[in-house]
Amino acid sequence: MTHSQTLILTVRYPADSIAVLTVAGEIDVDSAPALRTRAMELIRQGRPHLVLDLAPVEFCDSSGLNTMIAVLRYAKDRHGSLSLAAAPPHLTRLLDVTGVGDLIPTLPTTAEVLTRITVPGGTPEQQEPS
Template sequence: MTDDLTLTTTHTDGHLAALCVGGEIDIHTAPALRREALDVIAQGHPHLILDLTGVTFCDSSGFNALIGIMRCAMAAKGSTTLAAVPDRLSRMLDLTGLSSIMPSYPSVEAAIDARLTATPEPA
């Protein structure tokens, strides 16, 4: 595979942020995805939405990065929500049971709405 990966924070609002991921998530790029996501969480956005619209490939290294991101978000009393998950990755999440703790939505907007409903801002 290649090192082509794009990461862009597209939404931040209180404890919620959306990170747009594009390209290939593999052994070469998964560490960058993890670092960027953990940086967003550390900036005070523990409820993270990963927009996977532009993901063209994801191997086991990428899958493990998603699990690591989810664990770090949970440790920060947050969550990881996925948006626009490619079919292959969606099947992998279903087969492993992770789709039950890392929910996915068809779009970032739907994921934001769901997260805002599920996790209101503290007073």
């Protein structure tokens, strides 16, 4: 198997209680624990609303899906949420076929996800009327 074992995780903070974690590379049995650890760390640090930007994901197996479900549960237990953004077609199909897409909101862009996350005091980045 020639899967790269590289997973690159970058974070930005568009609002006080929100973190956007961009996931690049392959999410598999070797890399999923790093994603899980980083996601849960962000939630523990006071960012209960987590967005996974999946646009640069090249591959995802059941380990990745299990990680997403675990992070969703962890976020909900802390009155937060998990949303997915910009999932590539191969990942969207996997989410649909397995039913995980029914559990976790998935939208085409991070900006669309951010407009739908409701936090005390309003929605982030979209304060002006549409």
